[in-house]
Amino acid sequence: MLVHAHSGLxxxxxxxxxxAIFNAIGKNKSSYEKKDKMVNLFAMISLHVQLLLGLIxxxxxxxxxxxxxxxxxxxxxxxxxxxxxxxxxxxVIVTIGRKIAxxxxxxxxxxxxxxxxxxxxLVLIIASIPWPFRGLGGQxx
Numbered sequence: 460m461l462v463h464a465h466s467g468l469x470x471x472x473x474x475x476x477x478x479a480i481f482n483a484i485g486k487n488k489s490s491y492e493k494k495d496k497m498v499n500l501f502a503m504i505s506l507h508v509q510l511l512l513g514l515i516x517x518x519x520x521x522x523x524x525x526x527x528x529x530x531x532x533x534x535x536x537x538x539x540x541x542x543x544x545x546x547x548x549x550x551v552i553v554t555i556g557r558k559i560a561x562x563x564x565x566x567x568x569x570x571x572x573x574x575x576x577x578x579x580x581l582v583l584i585i586a587s588i589p590w591p592f593r594g595l596g597g598q599x600x
Contacts, residue, residue: 545587
C-alpha cells in the first residue's frame, strides 16, 4: 500500500512543482500574491510528505538491500543509494529556493528565484524517479 501511495503521490508532486514553476515564469513581474506563496508552499510540503513515505519504504522495502554485491546490481544500487540521494538533494534545493525567494523584496525577484530553484529540483527529481522504461522495477502508479 505504501509503495502505491508513494508512486501515485509522485504525480501530485510533479504537478504542483510544474504549476509553481509555470506560475512563477508566467506571472506579472509586479505581483506576488498570497496565492503564489501558497502554491509554492504546497509544492514544497508535498515533497516533504513524499520524503516521509520514501523513508518508511527505504527501511522496510525488499528493494533496498545491502547484501554482498549490492553495488554491482543496478536496481539495488538505484534504490539503496541513487534514488535516495537524488531526491534528498532535490528536496533540499526546493526548500532552500523557497526560503531564498521569500526573503526577496521585489515580486519579480521572488518569481525568478522560485522558477530557477524549483526547476533545478524538478530536473533532479525526474532523473531520480524509477520510471518503468529504466528497467529498475518501477511502475507508472
